[in-house]
Amino acid sequence: MKECPDCGASNQPTNLFCPLCGHSFIDEQNGQAFPRQKRSEKWSQRRVVAAVLLVVLIVGASAGFVSYFVSRAIENGKLVTVEAGTIWKCSRCGKIYKDRVFKLNVKKSESGNYEVETVDGLCYNCKYGADAGKVQILFEWLSHEDYFHGFMIDVEDASAAYIASHPGFFPAADPRPVAGLADEVAPQLVERDFSSYTGKPVSVTGKVTSLEVIKGVDGSKTTFMEMLPRYGGKEYDVEYFVIYRGGLPVKSGDVVCFALLPVDLARYMSAGVRRNAVVTIALSAEKVTVNGK
Numbered sequence: 076m077k078e079c080p081d082c083g084a085s086n087q088p089t090n091l092f093c094p095l096c097g098h099s100f101i102d103e104q105n106g107q108a109f110p111r112q113k114r115s116e117k118w119s120q121r122r123v124v125a126a127v128l129l130v131v132l133i134v135g136a137s138a139g140f141v142s143y144f145v146s147r148a149i150e151n152g153k154l155v156t157v158e159a160g161t162i163w164k165c166s167r168c169g170k171i172y173k174d175r176v177f178k179l180n181v182k183k184s185e186s187g188n189y190e191v192e193t194v195d196g197l198c199y200n201c202k203y204g205a206d207a208g209k210v211q212i213l214f215e216w217l218s219h220e221d222y223f224h225g226f227m228i229d230v231e232d233a234s235a236a237y238i239a240s241h242p243g244f245f246p247a248a249d250p251r252p253v254a255g256l257a258d259e260v261a262p263q264l265v266e267r268d269f270s271s272y273t274g275k276p277v278s279v280t281g282k283v284t285s286l287e288v289i290k291g292v293d294g295s296k297t298t299f300m301e302m303l304p305r306y307g308g309k310e311y312d313v314e315y316f317v318i319y320r321g322g323l324p325v326k327s328g329d330v331v332c333f334a335l336l337p338v339d340l341a342r343y344m345s346a347g348v349r350r351n352a353v354v355t356i357a358l359s360a361e362k363v364t365v366n367g368k
Contacts, residue, residue: 154180159189165198172198172208173215175227199230203239210238210245210356213297213318214338217289222299223316224343228354233274234338238356246321250334250359254278257334257358262304263313266353269340276358279304280332281315288322296322305330314352316341317360325362334358 077086079093086093156178163173176191200208207230214228230238238245247253257276265272265279281304289297298319304311317333325331335355342351 153183155183155186156180157186157189158191161192161194163194163196163198165201166195167197167201170198170200172196172200172211173229174219199235203235206242206245207235207238210338211235213320214354217297217299217318223341223352223354224345226341226343228339228341230338231273234336234356237274237276237336244358245336245356246319247334247359250361253358254332254334254361261306262315262353263306263311265337266313266340266351269337269353272337274336276334276336278332279306279315279335279355280330280363281305282310283325283327283329283331286323286325286327295320298323302331302333314350316352316354317357318355319357319360323360325360330363332361332363334360 077088078084079086082093084093158176158178160174160176162171162176164170165172179189181189198208199211211230214230217223218227244253253276257278259278260272262279262281265277279302281302283300283302285301287299289299291297298317298321300317300319302315302317304313304315315335317335333355335357337353337355339354340351341354342349344350
């Protein structure tokens with residue numbers, strides 16, 4: 076029992092108010108049954124809880140945004156394969172006669188910047204005739220098969236015109252009269268001033284450094300050679316790519332005298348060095364005897 080300090084009446088320990096005089100036991104610190112927190116303390120605790128909840132919400136939202144943008148950046152940064160370049164379509168026969176389309180691995184976010192463009196023109200067959208058309212088709216196929224270190228070969232117009240006006244020269248049935256039409260020149264000059272030699276056969280002697288006989292789908296043979304020319308008793312570090320339409324009784328290491336028609340100048344990188352190679356088609360080829368061999 077507890078005694079009311081105002082009227083002296085006895086009260087149960089759990090009474091909040093005296094039943095006789097209404098005295099409040101709530102504010103008493105000693106023996107109160109249900110201590111009451113001050114209002115300021117309640118508000119303080121509520122503010123702490125609210126602040127914690129707000130921080131949690133902010134952190135959660137921030138994490139969500141960060142996760143979204145990070146995943147978006149990763150997605151856009153992924154590499155995808157696209158095609159880009161140009162194709163040439165003949166306005167007369169409708170055939171695709173040049174294809175300069177390449178596959179590239181680019182960021183997904185940049186993939187929309189690449190496309191394939193179609194350009195109208197005249198194919199070599201319609202412009203110069205069947206012989207020149209066949210030669211360009213051959214070089215186009217060899218280019219796509221990476222025979223020119225990734226460089227795409229376009230037969231120069233002057234060379235295509237020469238092929239068209241000399242049917243049966245590629246190769247010639249009898250190399251002797253054809254070889255007489257080719258002027259002997261310093262081989263390095265053809266590389267330095269290439270445009271002056273297109274459409275003009277030249278006589279070049281050199282050592283075959285590599286040779287491959289390629290068989291076409293129609294059964295025809297094409298001989299692809301890489302050659303280092305010789306002139307005036309000296310070997311030059313000027314690379315020649317030689318295409319001969321047919322098989323040749325020569326092998327790598329042989330010295331051969333060629334009658335060549337320059338058709339293009341290939342530019343490529345080798346061991347970090349930019350190089351040029353004179354691309355030619357052979358009218359004739361004759362093995363040269365060296366030291367009795």
